[in-house]
Amino acid sequence: MTYKITVLSGDGIGPEVMEQGLKVLESAAKKYNFDIEINHALIGAVAIDETGNPLPDETIEKCEAADAVLLGAVGHPKYDNDPHAKIRPEQGLLKIRKTLGLFANIRPVSTYEILYDKSPIKTERIKGVDFVVYRELTGGIYFGKKGTSPDGKSAFDTSEYHVDEIDRIARLAFDAALKRRKKLCLVDKANVIETSRLWRATVDKIAAEPQYAEVEYSSMFVDNAAMQLIQWPTQFDVILTENMFGDIITDEASVIPGSMGLLPSSSVGTSKALFEPIHGSYPQAAGKNTANPMATILSVAMMLEYLNQDAAGKAIRDAVNDALTASFVTEDISNENPKSTSDVGDWICEQINA
Ligand code: IPM
Numbered sequence: 001m002t003y004k005i006t007v008l009s010g011d012g013i014g015p016e017v018m019e020q021g022l023k024v025l026e027s028a029a030k031k032y033n034f035d036i037e038i039n040h041a042l043i044g045a046v047a048i049d050e051t052g053n054p055l056p057d058e059t060i061e062k063c064e065a066a067d068a069v070l071l072g073a074v075g076h077p078k079y080d081n082d083p084h085a086k087i088r089p090e091q092g093l094l095k096i097r098k099t100l101g102l103f104a105n106i107r108p109v110s111t112y113e114i115l116y117d118k119s120p121i122k123t124e125r126i127k128g129v130d131f132v133v134y135r136e137l138t139g140g141i142y143f144g145k146k147g148t149s150p151d152g153k154s155a156f157d158t159s160e161y162h163v164d165e166i167d168r169i170a171r172l173a174f175d176a177a178l179k180r181r182k183k184l185c186l187v188d189k190a191n192v193i194e195t196s197r198l199w200r201a202t203v204d205k206i207a208a209e210p211q212y213a214e215v216e217y218s219s220m221f222v223d224n225a226a227m228q229l230i231q232w233p234t235q236f237d238v239i240l241t242e243n244m245f246g247d248i249i250t251d252e253a254s255v256i257p258g259s260m261g262l263l264p265s266s267s268v269g270t271s272k273a274l275f276e277p278i279h280g281s282y283p284q285a286a287g288k289n290t291a292n293p294m295a296t297i298l299s300v301a302m303m304l305e306y307l308n309q310d311a312a313g314k315a316i317r318d319a320v321n322d323a324l325t326a327s328f329v330t331e332d333i334s335n336e337n338p339k340s341t342s343d344v345g346d347w348i349c350e351q352i353n354a
């Protein structure tokens with residue numbers, strides 16, 4: 001079996017964490033007897049520098065031809081604070097999501113004992129946190145009509161959702177809940193926003209279907225959810241939400257475990273899937289060999305599980321757990337004797353090869 005993987009390393013620390021992810025992927029392939037064919041392509045600021053386009057057509061073609069896509073990080077400070085920049089690295093990310101039809105972004109959040117002290121939240125509140133956010137990724141205000149008036153004095157963004165867009169991700173989320181602790185919470189703003197009322201009506205109906213009878217379904221306004229995530233995060237199992245709310249609450253959720261450097265994600269659609277760490281390009285650390293590669297390595301595990309290589313995925317997860325337990329970790333997790341990005345990658349590979 002050969003899997004074709006297109007790799008978009010991107011910007012900042014993207015290339016160095018991706019290098020570790022690919023090493024781990026090669027180790028897992030050797031151990032579990034499958035083959036990997038890697039194809040690199042450009043996205044983000046590096047793509048703008050080389051081609052003038054944050055997502056060249058060649059990249060799209062390579063992603064479409066792949067069994068799965070791995071992405072490092074996208075973003076460069078030279079574009080961040082210039083409101084007049086017409087071309088931005090992030091456009092590459094939004095376009096690849098839309099073009100590949102990646103409508104569901106899945107972000108699991110759990111805590112690790114070694115990190116309890118790193119979390120800004122009290123240990124007793126975060127012990128046992130284990131939830132997953134299903135964020136809609138190709139609709140809503142991100143992709144609606146937008147514009148600025150000719151005099152530059154007003155601007156607008158619109159959020160639009162079709163019932164079919166809600167239905168397809170809701171079913172993925174309910175199916176996930178059935179395989180987990182059987183709880184699903186819809187996060188919306190149905191007391192104010194019309195699209196949220198459509199979400200509520202659509203998801204209420206799905207929740208009432210007999211195949212989801214076992215799922216304990218609830219809904220929560222997003223402002224309350226933002227608070228509950230910090231006050232009582234263990235109450236959540238599957239969270240389902242629209243694009244913009246999902247963007248915000250997943251950043252919030254990422255501080256619960258104590259390091260963003262551990263959180264992987266997958267973005268899935270009808271035929272393609274893309275896997276990426278949820279952290280950004282962290283330009284201050286680029287090229288220093290200090291960034292935590294674990295989120296990328298765990299994204300590789302998620303990718304292998306998507307490709308039905310469950311044993312290989314589990315071996316990677318176990319190796320990451322072992323590294324955490326042995327405190328073989330980068331400086332974001334331990335200031336005493338921190339290891340480099342590549343040392344952590346090598347150590348995890350050795351565990352898998354053993
Ligand atoms: C994310 C990021 C992106 C988003 C940005 C970089 C466009 O914040 O993946 O959460 O807003 O979706």
Ligand code: MG
Binds near residue numbers: 248
């Ligand atoms: Mg975000």
